[in-house]
Each structure stands twice: as C-alpha cells, then as structure tokens.
Amino acid sequence: MKKRIKVKINEEYRSAEHKAARYFHSLQNQLTDKSYVSRLTNDFQTWKISHIHSPSILTYFSRKKRKPVVKGYRTYIEWLNYVGKLDDYLNRSISYLYMRDLGKALSSQSTQERINEVVKNMKNHLLKKDAEEGNFSVSSIYKLAKKEAVEHTMIWVLERLKQVTSHIPAGMSVEHAQRKILKILAGVLMHELEERRELELSNQERQTRLEKAIKLGFYYGLTYPLIDDLLDAKILSLEEEIQYSNLIRHTLETGEVPDLGKWSGKNEELIQFIHKELKEAFEYMKKQHDNQTWELFLNQSYIFFHSQEVDRKKELTNSTYSNEELYIPVILKSSASRQIVRSLMNAPEDEGYDQRTFYYGIYNQLADDLADMFDDQKDGAVTPYTYYLTYYQTRKDLINPFEMYWTVISYLIHDVYHSDSKTQEVILDRAINGLKRLREKLGEQKYSDLMGILTKGFPTFNRLLQQMVAKADDVDFFDKLLRDHMIATLKENRREQTEFSEMIQSIRSPIEKMLPITENTMLEKDIVTEAANYSLAGDGKRLRPIITWFIGVKELELDDAQIVPLLRSVEYMHTASLIFDDLPTQDNAVMRRGRPTLHEVYNAATAELTGLFLTQKAIEEQASLQDFAGSIVLKLIQYTTKATADMCKGQVMDLESRRKQLSLQELNTLCFYKTGIGFEAALLMPAILAGVSEEVKDQLKKYAYHAGIAFQIKDDLLDAEGSKEILGKEAGMDKDNDTSTFVTVLGLEGAKKEMWEHYCKSLEIVDSLPKKTNFLKCLVDYIVNRNR
DSSP, X not given: OHHHHXXXXXXXXXXXXXXXXXXXXXXXXXXXXXXHXXXXXXXXXXXXXXXXXXXXXXXXXXXXXXXXXXXXXXHHHHHHHHTTOHHHHHHHHHHHHHHHTSOOOTTOHHHHHHHHHHHHHHHHHHHOTTSOOSOOOHHHHHHHHHHTXXXXXXXXXXXXXXXXXXXXXXXXXXXXXXXXXHHHHHHHHHHHHHHGGGSOOOHHHHHHHHHHHXXXXXXXXXXXXXXXIHHHTTOSOHXXXXXXHHHHHHHHHHSSOOOOOOOOSTTHHHHHHHHHHHHHXXXXXXXXXXXXXXXXXXXXXXXXXXXXXXXXXXXXXXXXXXXXXXXXHHHHHHHHHHHHHHHHXXXXXXXXXXXXXXXXXXXXXXXXXXXXXXXXXXXXXXXXHHHHHHHTTTOTTSOOHHHHHHHHHHHIIIIISTTOHHHHHHHHHHHHHXXXXXXXXXXXXXXXXXXXXXXXXXXXXXXXXXXXXXXXXXXXXHHXXXXXXHHHHHHHHHHXXXXXXXXXXXXXHHHXXXXXXXXXXXXXXXXHHHHHHHHHTSOOOOHHHHHHHIIIIIISOOOTTTTHHXXXXXXXXXXXXXXXXXXXXXXXXXXXXXXXXXXXXXXXXXXXXXXXXXXXXXXXXXXXXXXXOHHHHHHHHHHHHHHHHHHHHHHHHHHHTTTOOXXXXXXXXXXXXXXXXXXXXXXXXXXXXXXXOHHHHHHHXXXXXXXXXXHHHHHHHHHHXXXXXXXXXXXXXXXXXXXXXXXXXXXXXXXXXXXXXXXXXXXXXXXXXXXXXXXXXXXXHHHHHOOO
16 A cells, blocks of 8 residues: 555656646747737736826825735725725735635636625625724634634644744744744635535534634644745754655655654754654544545645755755756646645545646746745755846856746736636736835845846836836735734734743842841741741742732833832732642642642641731731822722732632532632732732722723633643643642632633633733733733743
8 A cells, every 4th residue: 555655656746747847848938939028018008007097186195005004904904995995905815815725717707706705794894893903813813713613623723833833943933833834724724615615514514624624724734834944944954854854755655654763863852743743733634534535635745845855955056957957846846735735625626726726836936936035045045036146147048037927927817817807907916016015125226136137138028017016006915914914913922922021030030039038036936937938939930029010110100119018018918828728728739839838848837827927028018118108008008908808718719619510600700819819919009009090990900800710720721731840839639629620610621712711801901901011911921821
C-alpha cells in the first residue's frame, strides 16, 4: 500500500509538471509576441470609464476620506455607504474571493446571485448600529462562533492557537503565524458554507459539519508556519532541514507519520513539539477521508511540498537557472495550494474548478512576490522577481516577471474566463490596487526606480499602467482592509501583552520590597510577625496590588509614593485570605506559592492568628494614608471592612457547599464573594481615594464581578488540568475536598465556555468606560491565558 501510494504520488507530480510546462510555454508565446499588450490596452480603455473621473469640488473635499483606516474601519464603511459606493466595494471584494478561493466563474448566473446575496447580508451586518467597531479580537471570534453554536470548538482553536504560537521560535513572526492559520481556517470555512448551501441539513448536521471544517482548517493551517515558514526561516541547521524535509516527504509518500526517532541538532525540543502537533493534525485529517479522496489530498500536498522544496533549494548566487526552472515550480505550488483545500474538504469533483485554479494560481503568486520582492531579496530567496533584479543586466534571456504577470492577467481574462466583463473588472481592479499599495509601501522614488527596471521593454503600456495607478479610483478591496487590520491588531495585541508583562515584572519587585513587616523588638520572639513575613515572602503573583498601583497611578494620577500604604494593605488582605483558605478546617492545603503552607510550618492556631493579624495590619496601613482627607480615608476603611466581612461570608459558603451540587447561580455568587470582591477592592480602593464618580465605580464593580469569576474558573480549570510544578501547589485539591467548582458543575468544556462568556462581558465593560485603558483589557487576557 505504502509503495503504491509513493509510486502514484510521483506519477501525479510528473503529470502536473508536464501540465505546468505546457501552461508556461503558452504564456511565454503570448509574452514574446506581445499580444497581451494589445488585449490589455483595449481592456483598460473600457475599464477606465468606471474608474477615472474628472475632478470636481466634491471629489476635492472628499478625497482624504477615501483612504481606509486600518484600526476601526467602521467610519470608512459608513462613508462608502454615504457616497453610494459600498455595494460596488463589497461586490468586487466578494467576487474576487469567489474567483480566487472558491474557484468560481463569475460569468455564472448562479454565482452572481450568490455573490449578490452575500453582499446584501454583509452590508446589513456592517451597517448595523450594534455591530462591532470594526475590530478583530478574540472576543469577536468567540461571539461569532457562539451564534453558530460552535463556541466549544472555537475555544479549542483559541487554546491550541495559543499553545502553538507560544512555541514559535525567535526568527519567525508570531503574528504572521497566527494570521496564516486563521486565514487558512477562514478559507476552509468558506468552502464549507458554500458547499452546504445546496444541502438540506438539520441544525445538528450543520453544527457537526461546521465543527469539522473548523478543525480541518486549523489543522491544515498549522502546516504553513510549522513546515513552510520554519524551513524558510533558516532556524534549523542544514542537517536538521534535511531530516525535517525527509520526515515530511516520507509522510506524504506513505500516508503515515513516522516516529521521530533520534534527532540530531539543537532544535530537538522544538521538533518534538512540532512532530506531536503535526502527527495529530495528519491523523485527524486522514480520518475524514476514504482511500480514494485521501490519495487525492496526498497527491496535491506532495505537489505543493515538492515544488516548494525545489524553489527553497535554489540559491540567488547561482546565475544559471532557466526560465522553466524559475516559473514551473511557481505554477505548481500556487495551483496546488488552492486545490489542497478542496481535496481536504472531500468536496465533489469539479473539472472547471480544477482548471480555473490551476491557471489562476501563478497570478496570485506573482502579485505576492511583487509586493515582497525586497524582503525576499534581503533573505536571499529565489523568486522570479529577485532573480530578475539580480541578473537582468547580464542575462538577456531571462523573462521579465512583471511582464509575465500582465501576460498571466491577459491569459486569465481572455483564455480562461473567455473575456467575461465581470472577471475583467475584478482582475484589473485587483492588479491596479496592488500597484497602488506597492507605491505606497515603497515610496514614490523607489517605486519609480523599480518600474524603470521592470517596464523597460514596454514603455507605452507602462505609461498606461502608471496613468491608471495615479488616477484610478474605487479599486480597493475589503479583504485587504481586513488583512491589514488583522496584522495591525495582532501586532498591537502582542505589543500590549509584552508591555503588560514587563510592567507587571517592573512593579512586582518594588511591591515585594515594601511588604515585610518590622518585628516588635519589645517581644523576645515575635512569632506572628515572623509567620506573616513567611507568608508574604512566597512567590505570589502580586496581581491585586499591581492592579491597585496601575489604576491609582497610571489611570487616576495618584502619587505613587502616597499610595504605598494602600498597596501593602491590598496584599496583606489577600495573603490573609490565602492563609485562612489553606487551613486544615478549610481546604487543608499543604503547598502554597511553591512552599509549605503556613500551618504546616508553624501550626493551625498560629496561622489563624497570623491571618487576623494581617487583616488588622491592612486597616492600620490604610489609616496611615496622611495625604488624603480624613473623610475619604474613613470611606475607604468602611469599604474595606465590609469587603473583608463579605469575603468571610464567601468562605463560609464554600465550606457549606462541600459535598453539595451547586447551581450555576449559586456558584457565581460564591465565586464573587470568595474571589470577585478581592478584585473589586483592588480597583475600587484607588478609585475611592481619587474621588471618581459613582457611575465609574459601578462600572469597575461590574468589571471586577466578571473578571473575578473568569479568574476563579481559570483556577478551577488549572486545579483540574494543571501540574504541581507549574502551579506551585497541589493540583486536584478541589476533587479531594469534594468541592463544588465550575468544572464539577459544568464539566471542563462547560467551564471553559463560561469563562469565555465572562471574558467577553469584561471587555464590553472596558469599552464602556469613559477613559479607555488597555490595562484592564490586558488584565482579563492574562487571567484567562495564565498557566498558574
């Protein structure tokens, strides 16, 4: 069986290579006789009627508004609608996706009807008053999945995405990896949504198919960062690259993932992780196929991988590559990358689709290579563009890739899509938009210099092109806007998370230094203070005083020196609650913060008194806030004592719930009193000192409620799934104590869903605050993504 698959795969590759060679020579003939120039010149004469307009006073004043804003693009969408351009904008965007990703012919009446339907639905969604403010986020993905009843699967994706991206090595872009995985997943979903339109399905069948498509999209998406990007990044040694490539090749040639065996190289840990992830992905995908469709998937995957390998082994210093060697692998890999998705989905055979995607692929690849040529050149990658820029002065036989690009466009419009006017419109829109974006990326001078090199052989046609680039309007695309928005958002999120982590570390150290309590020298042995300092010295997160510091100093502009007693107070209260929580009469914990609990080191009575001592020290610290009015400090103490009393009630609720099955509402109430009040106090105490409005305090309370429950659910999940080494305490204690938790009440999947519900509600409250803060957003991100 394995031998038969290997033989078949190599036969399929040779057949695809012959087909690509025939296509290349057809293009070469049209390029040589310059027939593309006359055809496209005529096309542009028709095209420019809709895209080049005489200037008017209205266009003068509105021109600046026409440039889309990447972050929060709703205003641009509303402007397009106001001036009557939104329908055309969405129509060309959706038409392009149907042609590129779904392989549809735009001349088809049924395709046009479907596009119009999608445009109408998308327009209604974008213009809804309660629509998201054009922001790509985890919460928006979760909410979208929830509408389709596949939120559990999307939670799985988000968790796996976090796990995979945490292993992306230095030298590779995490944002790029995230975007590629999500892009592939979206492409697979597009195929699924389109295929199921023709089927009569029950709600359960729709949900099951959608869940399968999401998992397939994620698993296939992994191959881009973990295979293609990794091999391109030059992170592996040459020996490791050979081992890894052979591993992938063996898998595709035999249909089975081999054991990793002994790995030679410094990246053994990385490869072990990748091998585990890809093996799981491969086996899941294999289960969705019968032998025939699985062989089709392996064939397309092998064509893509092998043609990538052929290109990857090329060296820019080698001046002898022929035009066939440069372009045929491009045709193969670009067509196979589209056809893999359809074979992955087990979609029915469609000869028209296969033909269109085969011819279309090189157009997309040459457009991408044009946009990335200087980055590729810097990396030493061989593409038709980098090779031409390197050798065009000495190799007169080399085909100009920019000329090939326009030849492909002409071939697609007239030979593949039979001069269809809609196809002509969309492809030319996209091409001119690509040049506009390139000019903006490079700057006028560098763009002009590049065009001088790439268009030297066809100056007349170039003048027409540059006229279109300079004057044409209405050629932008929604998918490009979404792409730019996604990249910008992912980079911004990563920057914010990095700054948040760095800020926590920078504040944590000075907070820890201010916590120790001076022992009473009048006593021969001050055991209570010694015990308190033991508990305070544990490896705690110090999350609550950090929250208090940030809200007080950064958001409410309190003096950091003036609120030092408040920071001590917050941590003393929290540490006291942990001491009580660990007692033998309560959780009977033996480890806390990576060390034996206080009652294990001393005794239960000392632990009880130490907890009481710390609550009183907290009030003492608050009473020493001398830089604030006495009435405000009194209000603060009043709030603190009530909060402490309520936390005691929460602990009693916890004790009484043992061996009882709580309802979700009872669990939420218990959680708020045990955990949420601590978060609320950290937020409210600096707000009380700063004298903020009751309205803002109410919003902070709501945020603390949802963030606190999310925190507790995460704790419950870590207790069920975590390890002692990472947690710093024993895992599985809730089960040992027969404690009702979100996991015992809802199950693992239900608890995760409930956590994400509270995560989303927390972010909604953050958005409603009068003063925007990234800190509260990053805080709840940290809460749900932490591992201890």
